[in-house]
Amino acid sequence: MRKLTYYISQSIDGFIAAPDGGFEHLMPFVDVHKWIVAEYPETLPAFIHEAMGVDGPPRVFDTVIMGRATYEPGVEAGHVSPYPHLRQYVVTSTITESLSPDVTLVAGDPLETVRALKAEDGDMGIWLAGGATLAGALFDEIDELVLKTYPIISRSGIPLFYGDFEPRRFTPKETLRFDDGGSVTRYVRT
Structure with missing residues (x-):
């Protein structure tokens, strides 16, 4: 059975975006970006592949699922199919017609x-x-978490999860630490 991995960036206090959905404050970490290019290149949108030196087939994922709020910033920038190298699913009740056949x-x-x-x-x-x-x-349904954590405290914003209090244990499998202060930790459902 294939697994669902929540692969996401966050601040050290667990926020994945600013209150307005912006995530620029989580972007200036070169070492983590080099790791992404090497290990998870398919998670970079296609329009930056050439600039980042990404070529070749996906390594880890062949499918991406995202919510409307994650998809819309790309649409607003003119990228209606941000990951054409993957099967793309957008969960939405407000967008009624796909903007791309992909x-x-x-x-x-x-x-x-x-x-x-x-x-x-x-x-x-x-x-x-x-x-x-x-x-x-x-x-x-989440089998694994891959958390790219940046040494920033946001104090508020969009958390890693919305939902009711429901503790669930995950086991850390590996942590990579980078010179610029970022880290990546992979957890699997216990």
Whole structure:
């Protein structure tokens, strides 16, 4: 069975974006970006692949699922298919017609969609790109977390998850620390 990985950036106090959804404050860390290019290049949007030296097929994921708020900043910048090298799903109740034939809209229950994707044959993973509302809705299906943590305290913003209090244990499998203060930790569901 394929696994769903919540692969996301966060501040050290657990926020994935500013209150307005911006995430520029989590971007200036060169060492982590070099690691992303080497290990998870498919998670970079296609329009920056050439500038980042990304070429070749996906390594870890062949599918991305994201919420509307995660998708819309790219649309506003003219990128209606940010990851054409992956199967793209956008969970939304407000966008009623796909802006690209490469993007599948999910208007119903995202759990049903993710369970169907996980049941498919293959060993490539499914990337949950965000955001907090979708991560909360898919909480029971998340098999792994890959948290890119930056040495910034946000104090408020969009948290890693929205949802009810429901503690769930994950086991840390590896942590990489970078000279610029960033780190990446991979957790699996216990």
